[in-house]
Amino acid sequence: MAAPLIKADGLTRVYQLRRGLFGKATPVRAVDGVSLEVMPGETLGIVGESGSGKSTLGRMLLGIDPAQSGTVTFEGKPMPEFGTAEWRALRAKMQLVYQDPLAALDRRLTIAAQIGEPLDIHDLLPREARAARVEALMMDVGLRHDQADRYPHELSGGQRQRAVIARALASRPKLIVCDEPVSALDVSIQAQVVNMLRDLQEANGIAMVFISHDLKVVRNIADRVAVMYLGRIVEEASSDVIFASPKHPYTQALVSSVPVPGKPLTGRTILQGEPPNPANRPSGCAFHPRCPLATDICRTTVPALRTIGVQRTAACHLVEGADAPIAA
Numbered sequence: 451m452a453a454p455l456i457k458a459d460g461l462t463r464v465y466q467l468r469r470g471l472f473g474k475a476t477p478v479r480a481v482d483g484v485s486l487e488v489m490p491g492e493t494l495g496i497v498g499e500s501g502s503g504k505s506t507l508g509r510m511l512l513g514i515d516p517a518q519s520g521t522v523t524f525e526g527k528p529m530p531e532f533g534t535a536e537w538r539a540l541r542a543k544m545q546l547v548y549q550d551p552l553a554a555l556d557r558r559l560t561i562a563a564q565i566g567e568p569l570d571i572h573d574l575l576p577r578e579a580r581a582a583r584v585e586a587l588m589m590d591v592g593l594r595h596d597q598a599d600r601y602p603h604e605l606s607g608g609q610r611q612r613a614v615i616a617r618a619l620a621s622r623p624k625l626i627v628c629d630e631p632v633s634a635l636d637v638s639i640q641a642q643v644v645n646m647l648r649d650l651q652e653a654n655g656i657a658m659v660f661i662s663h664d665l666k667v668v669r670n671i672a673d674r675v676a677v678m679y680l681g682r683i684v685e686e687a688s689s690d691v692i693f694a695s696p697k698h699p700y701t702q703a704l705v706s707s708v709p710v711p712g713k714p715l716t717g718r719t720i721l722q723g724e725p726p727n728p729a730n731r732p733s734g735c736a737f738h739p740r741c742p743l744a745t746d747i748c749r750t751t752v753p754a755l756r757t758i759g760v761q762r763t764a765a766c767h768l769v770e771g772a773d774a775p776i777a778a
């Protein structure tokens with residue numbers, strides 16, 4: 451079997467949340483013992499409500515946010531420490547695209563200059579070949595030739611994100627982490643940008659971690675989906691399995707809120723209660739205060755992430771058909 455491109459083992463990140471200048475610091479476990487793998491060319495969707503730790507996990511995978519414990523390996527080697535020469539060299543192979551293209555772009559540089567930046571930083575192409583590569587990248591993402599000399603503020607939000615994606619592709623990365631890449635865009639163009647990303651990722655065999663709170667978008671792009679709740683993965687399976695037969699009550703609630711064209715929204719499971727506060731983690735299963743099925747064990751005992759059948763893992767006491775717990 452092929453080896454994973456990137457592998458995370460037991461990743462944990464704790465922030466100290468301080469209220470006011472002299473307030474007592476409260477530890478927030480933004481990411482709590484997360485393990486995952488992404489195969490070359492595969493797209494892993496990461497979903498969950500705001501504050502579930504998706505962005506922190508994405509940054510940790512790229513080595514931008516350090517782990518308190520746990521490891522990341524890329525192509526079988528440990529992730530070098532952030533900021534070192536080894537880490538910078540590896541950045542050509544792993545890119546980040548996040549929500550706000552205006553913040554990601556330098557407003558004083560033209561679009562063509564910025565798309566070509568990685569080629570210069572990593573010294574990837576002779577000067578003569580650079581212009582042609584930038585032009586090809588612009589075409590790939592659907593930008594016009596005459597937009598090369600424009601500045602970011604002269605483009606629409608969608609065009610800016612296309613430029614950011616072209617820049618991310620310039621160094622021929624093996625992995626792109628996309629953190630809510632279309633959430634800030636007009637709904638009418640979200641699908642276009644997602645379809646373009648999927649086509650480019652498939653054509654170039656790039657692995658992708660696609661972070662989003664929007665399950666409609668994830669369904670359209672991910673091969674596999676990991677569902678996060680309060681810093682932990684609570685269910686993971688292929689996209690088909692997650693959307694056709696979610697097992698964890700949290701996943702069921704998320705999936706049932708996704709509209710399916712031509713189907714009325716009946717039988718929906720509405721998520722009860724407040725979104726969770728990571729600084730105040732409930733005992734037992736962190737989802738139990740909102741879970742319609744919670745029993746005594748859910749209030750007292752943290753459920754282990756277990757394999758369910760052959761294709762799925764889930765962390766829920768009530769899911770049946772479970773095999774042995776996965777080793778922590």
Ligand SMILES: Nc1ncnc2c1ncn2[C@@H]1O[C@H](COP(=O)(O)OP(=O)(O)OP(=O)(O)O)[C@@H](O)[C@H]1O
Nearest residue numbers: 465466478480499500501502503504505506507728
């Ligand atoms: N730099 C930081 N300092 C302190 N706490 C942080 C920091 N970054 C994130 N957190 C906290 O960690 C938790 C997880 O945040 P994170 O942004 O990773 O979640 P998310 O699922 O991506 O949410 P969103 O979609 O709102 O960005 C939150 O409670 C957040 O407040």
